[in-house]
Amino acid sequence: xxxxxxxxxxxxxxxxxxxxxxxxxxxxxxxxxxxxxxxxxxxxxxxxxxxxxxxxxxxxxxxxxxxxxxxxxxxxxxxxxxxxxxxxxxxxxxxxxxxxxxxxxxxxxxxxxxxxxxxxxxxxxxxxxxxxxxxxxx
Numbered sequence: 033x034x035x036x037x038x039x040x041x042x043x044x045x046x047x048x049x050x051x052x053x054x055x056x057x058x059x060x061x062x063x064x065x066x067x068x069x070x071x072x073x074x075x076x077x078x079x080x081x082x083x084x085x086x087x088x089x090x091x092x093x094x095x096x097x098x099x100x101x102x103x104x105x106x107x108x109x110x111x112x113x114x115x116x117x118x119x120x121x122x123x124x125x126x127x128x129x130x131x132x133x134x135x136x137x138x139x140x141x142x143x144x145x146x147x148x149x150x151x152x153x154x155x156x157x158x159x160x161x162x163x164x165x166x167x168x169x170x
Contacts, residue, residue, distance in 0.1 A: 045096035046165045052089025053157050056082040060150055076143030079150065083139020086157045090131050093164040124163050131156050 060066075064078040073079050091113070094100065098116040100108045110132060117125045134153045138144040 045093055046161060046168065049089040049093040049096075049157075049161045049164075052085055052092065053154060053161070056085040056089070056157075057154060059085065060154075064150075066147060071147040072145040073147065073150065074145075076145060079145060080140055080143045082150065083135045083143075083153065086153055087131070087135040087140055090128070090135065090157055090160050093161050094128065097164045097167045120167070121163070124160065127156060127160050127163065131160060 059078050059082040060073065063075065064082065065074040066072070067074055094113055094117065098113070098120075100113055100116050102108050113128065114125065117128055131153070134149065134156060138149060139153055144150070
């Protein structure tokens, strides 16, 4: 019988984070229904889903680079990530803070319908992944 439990450690965290970004793009393109006239998505549920998917991909790559550990009783707090990133890369820290607001809050909680906000979040996720990929040992 195969072990069907989810994997916590990924062979290639960069590839896995990129898969999250692609999944978010697919959700936006296939389910959120963009109104071409207003450039607004029509289904807030799927915008939220895409935002949370992007944010999870960002956390995955940040965890791989900075080895942020969760405690037995709770997951790492935003400040734990922020402090870990601040010690190495201020530009990445700025991207991370902006990603939190855009992906997690505006998209994930608020369901921001603007195409520009959603596409900006996808670009930001890719920027974070690219910056983190350069930090990983070869």
